[in-house]
Amino acid sequence: MDEPEQPQRARHGSASSREIVQRRKLYEDIGDFLFAHDLDLTPLNFGVAHDYLTGSHIGVEKAVKAVLAERGKITNGWVENVAAEQRNDEVTPEALASMLDKVEENLSQFTGLMTESRNSAKDYGAALQEEVKGLAAGSDNQPVLARLVALTRSMVEKTRQVETQLRDNQKQTQLLKSNLESARRAAEHDHLTGLPNRRAFEGTLREELAQAQKEGQQLAVAFCDIDHFKLINDTHGHDTGDRVLKFVAGLLSKVSNDQCHVARHGGEEFVMLFRGKTAAEACEAVDSVRQDLSTRSLVNRANGERMERVSFSAGVANVLAYEDPRAALKAADRALYLAKEHGRNRVYLAAELD
Numbered sequence: 001m002d003e004p005e006q007p008q009r010a011r012h013g014s015a016s017s018r019e020i021v022q023r024r025k026l027y028e029d030i031g032d033f034l035f036a037h038d039l040d041l042t043p044l045n046f047g048v049a050h051d052y053l054t055g056s057h058i059g060v061e062k063a064v065k066a067v068l069a070e071r072g073k074i075t076n077g078w079v080e081n082v083a084a085e086q087r088n089d090e091v092t093p094e095a096l097a098s099m100l101d102k103v104e105e106n107l108s109q110f111t112g113l114m115t116e117s118r119n120s121a122k123d124y125g126a127a128l129q130e131e132v133k134g135l136a137a138g139s140d141n142q143p144v145l146a147r148l149v150a151l152t153r154s155m156v157e158k159t160r161q162v163e164t165q166l167r168d169n170q171k172q173t174q175l176l177k178s179n180l181e182s183a184r185r186a187a188e189h190d191h192l193t194g195l196p197n198r199r200a201f202e203g204t205l206r207e208e209l210a211q212a213q214k215e216g217q218q219l220a221v222a223f224c225d226i227d228h229f230k231l232i233n234d235t236h237g238h239d240t241g242d243r244v245l246k247f248v249a250g251l252l253s254k255v256s257n258d259q260c261h262v263a264r265h266g267g268e269e270f271v272m273l274f275r276g277k278t279a280a281e282a283c284e285a286v287d288s289v290r291q292d293l294s295t296r297s298l299v300n301r302a303n304g305e306r307m308e309r310v311s312f313s314a315g316v317a318n319v320l321a322y323e324d325p326r327a328a329l330k331a332a333d334r335a336l337y338l339a340k341e342h343g344r345n346r347v348y349l350a351a352e353l354d
Contacts, residue, residue: 077267193249201263220282229268317350
């Protein structure tokens with residue numbers, strides 16, 4: 001009986017060996033992929049590389065193929081963008097579902113309390129009418145008055161109970177409303193810089209485009225990307241890199257108003273939207289910030305040493321010159337990468353490149 005099982009065990013052993021070889025090959029391919037694109041060895045980059053090479057995530061695979069076809073290379077910032085797109089920002093569907101369930105529960109409780117209150121009022125009214133009939137009939141008033149007092153006390157007590165429950169329910173609803181508002185803000189803001197994130201910007205773009213078209217105004221978009229940001233992280237550490245991101249975000253925010261919106265698009269990249277400005281005027285506004293940044297002398301807080309000059313490159317496009325906003329964003333993105341290729345620390349206007 002044991003003899004026929006030997007080949008089966010051998011087959012299992014052979015299959016395990018093949019799996020080990022396949023895994024080793026996959027690790028090597030992932031390492032080669034990260035090295036070829038000069039990506040940091042992080043769980044995020046490793047995961048995107050794995051999803052792309054194995055085809056286990058269609059969205060990631062398509063996104064990587066598209067950017068490789070267009071640019072031939074991906075960056076740490078781009079990987080962060082893709083990861084952000086594939087998940088629902090900071091708010092999970094489970095968290096939102098839980099909060100919505102709580103809203104529904106509170107509404108059900110409120111409806112129940114209102115129904116109970118109405119029923120109690122009806123019961124009290126019916127009982128009161130009966131007692132009034134007794135008074136009208138000329139019966140002994142003393143027991144009737146006692147019953148009226150008892151009825152009234154009972155109604156007052158029930159009313160107090162309902163009021164208490166309603167107050168508690170109102171407090172829970174207010175707390176839940178606050179939590180939902182916090183969740184909404186978290187889903188639309190970048191936790192590091194405090195700026196709106198890509199998700200929020202996409203909503204703003206739709207609104208501003210509609211407003212510009214309605215009022216016959218210009219609309220321009222700009223992508224700004226910090227130059228050599230990976231080198232900043234590698235040389236001075238990620239904490240310093242985070243401070244640089246916040247500093248640049250602060251400079252860009254200074255020009256923002258109700259017609260100029262700034263957001264962190266992901267990684268070291270920011271996006272700006274100008275309503276009421278031509279692409280050339282937006283280019284000038286972005287370039288003034290670029291010039292301001294290029295004159296700043298930043299210091300590494302960790303060791304007190306002065307850092308190399310921090311700069312950014314940018315690309316600007318006229319949103320209304322393209323068939324849809326996505327095409328305008330791509331045009332601004334192409335202008336940005338041309339600015340990078342032509343020396344960095346400069347702003348390019350997409351219209352000049354067509």
